[in-house]
Amino acid sequence: MKKTILVVDDSAPMRYLLEAMLGQRYKVYSAIDGLTASKWLSAGNVPDVIVSDIQMPNMDGMEFTKNLSSNLLYSDIPVILLTAMQLDEVTLYPNVVEIMSKPFDPLKLLSLIEKQLIVSPTVIVAE
Amino acid sequence: MISNLPIQLTVEKKKKSGKVIELPGTANTFVLCIGAGNFMNRVVDGKDKWIINAETTQIAKKVLRERLRLKLKPEFIICNISGNNFDLIDFRQFLQDTKGCEDIPLFVYTDFLTVEVRWELQKTGGIDDLITASITPEAFAEKLKTARRIRELSKKASTNSASLRRSSKYYINYFFKRTLDIAVAGTALLLLSPVFLLVAILIRLESKGPIFYISHRAGNGYKIFDFYKFRTMVVNADKLVSQLSHLNQYDATGKDPVFFKVSNDPRVTRLGAFLRNTSLDELPQLLNVVLGHMSLVGNRPLPLYEAATLTTDDYAGRFLAPAGITGLWQIKKRGQKNMSVKERINLDISYAENNSVLYDMWILANTPNALIQKDNV
Numbered sequence: 001m002k003k004t005i006l007v008v009d010d011s012a013p014m015r016y017l018l019e020a021m022l023g024q025r026y027k028v029y030s031a032i033d034g035l036t037a038s039k040w041l042s043a044g045n046v047p048d049v050i051v052s053d054i055q056m057p058n059m060d061g062m063e064f065t066k067n068l069s070s071n072l073l074y075s076d077i078p079v080i081l082l083t084a085m086q087l088d089e090v091t092l093y094p095n096v097v098e099i100m101s102k103p104f105d106p107l108k109l110l111s112l113i114e115k116q117l118i119v120s121p122t123v124i125v126a127e
Numbered sequence: 128m129i130s131n132l133p134i135q136l137t138v139e140k141k142k143k144s145g146k147v148i149e150l151p152g153t154a155n156t157f158v159l160c161i162g163a164g165n166f167m168n169r170v171v172d173g174k175d176k177w178i179i180n181a182e183t184t185q186i187a188k189k190v191l192r193e194r195l196r197l198k199l200k201p202e203f204i205i206c207n208i209s210g211n212n213f214d215l216i217d218f219r220q221f222l223q224d225t226k227g228c229e230d231i232p233l234f235v236y237t238d239f240l241t242v243e244v245r246w247e248l249q250k251t252g253g254i255d256d257l258i259t260a261s262i263t264p265e266a267f268a269e270k271l272k273t274a275r276r277i278r279e280l281s282k283k284a285s286t287n288s289a290s291l292r293r294s295s296k297y298y299i300n301y302f303f304k305r306t307l308d309i310a311v312a313g314t315a316l317l318l319l320s321p322v323f324l325l326v327a328i329l330i331r332l333e334s335k336g337p338i339f340y341i342s343h344r345a346g347n348g349y350k351i352f353d354f355y356k357f358r359t360m361v362v363n364a365d366k367l368v369s370q371l372s373h374l375n376q377y378d379a380t381g382k383d384p385v386f387f388k389v390s391n392d393p394r395v396t397r398l399g400a401f402l403r404n405t406s407l408d409e410l411p412q413l414l415n416v417v418l419g420h421m422s423l424v425g426n427r428p429l430p431l432y433e434a435a436t437l438t439t440d441d442y443a444g445r446f447l448a449p450a451g452i453t454g455l456w457q458i459k460k461r462g463q464k465n466m467s468v469k470e471r472i473n474l475d476i477s478y479a480e481n482n483s484v485l486y487d488m489w490i491l492a493n494t495p496n497a498l499i500q501k502d503n504v
């Protein structure tokens with residue numbers, strides 16, 4: 001079964017680029033901001049990896065990532081942040097596996113995603 | 128607390144119509160718990176919360192319907208799935224379809240969380256968060272706040288999934304473009320086969336090495352393919368790049384994307400220089416066209432080190448167009464030595480936005496002028 005990637009970016013050309021590039025290997029869904037992405041998740045969709053921009057309207061990538069990391073339902077989904085922001089301005093939540101700055105090397109992104117897909121699911125703390 | 132206001136308003140309104148339903152004063156807000164509620168003291172400070180406990184989702188639905196008739200809405204719903212087998216999908220559907228229930232936060236409590244349970248719940252959808260035995264009222268308050276914020280935002284913004292959908296116009300255009308490509312490139316390959324043979328022999332005679340130079344290029348949507356050219360440089364030319372970087376025509380020191388180009392490149396063979404000046408070295412790209420990697424007209428497929436510098440919001444648009452042998456920047460600016468990277472990319476983006484078969488034909492018609500170069504670009 002093809003793995004699923006959720007792309008979150010407000011720039012249409014960037015979404016197209018990621019969809020086309022990642023679409024060669026994975027099933028790719030894209031959302032225009034963190035809010036749309038949250039709604040998509042809430043509709044019962046489960047991506048294997050999320051690739052998200054940071055600066056977006058409605059709900060930016062930082063808030064989106066923070067919500068996911070503090071949510072037991074979604075905290076296991078690895079997030080890769082793609083941003084034009086200075087990297088030291090970005091908060092590293094535990095679900096963020098990498099921050100890549102734009103322009104980014106698509107081949108590096110692909111190998112990073114591939115790495116996430118191999119990693120076995122983390123054991124959940126259970127009481 | 129949240130529902131305080133609406134309730135009182137309704138009660139007032141209803142008084143006038145004579146259908147007053149008296150409500151206990153403390154019952155302004157309540158929390159609905161489905162399944163055993165023995166954990167609830169860890170979720171809320173029980174003092175002023177009215178907790179209604181429903182044994183099953185069926186009973187919960189009934190309770191909700193009744194309360195909604197009284198214009199009463201639970202502050203949130205918690206479903207305890209430990210040891211229970213609830214049909215959560217059905218319940219979630221009920222919440223979604225019932226007017227007034229869409230924005231009630233729904234939590235799921237479980238004593239024991241496994242990967243499988245989480246997967247099931249993720250696929251169920253409509254659940255705001257999971258809580259386990261380690262929950263504290265403070266942590267829960269935080270979760271509730273987040274859940275409310277997202278639900279409120281969702282209500283306001285009517286955002287829909289924004290996958291870039293392509294119109295039928297796109298596919299019609301693509302069909303004609305591909306047909307034109309195969310017809311023209313196929314014919315050209317047949318007609319030019321003697322030239323191919325001659326060039327191949329000459330390359331072999333002049334210097335050792337393969338006839339074609341194959342590099343990886345990024346085309347439409349950053350699809351990477353083998354890009355064919357006649358070899359115009361000595362073998363191992365790529366490895367000499369670093370030694371020549373000081374001659375680079377483009378400014379590689381600033382923040383601008385990096386391109387590599389050198390005037391009078393010493394790695395070029397004499398035959399190579401001739402092939403380059405006449406653009407004959409580009410001919411093997413007709414193979415790429417027939418194979419579908421490229422089109423006759425489009426944006427130059429870039430070497431990967433160049434392409435990787437263009438993956439920004441501003442420049443990504445250039446990858447929306449097919450890769451092509453000739454294109455806007457070749458006909459507009461070819462021969463101008465110091466065309467800036469920005470100008471070039473803007474022409475690429477402009478082509479990506481405006482491309483059509485007719486536009487392609489116009490560019491093709493203007494290409495011969497640009498073919499014979501005055502400057503060694």
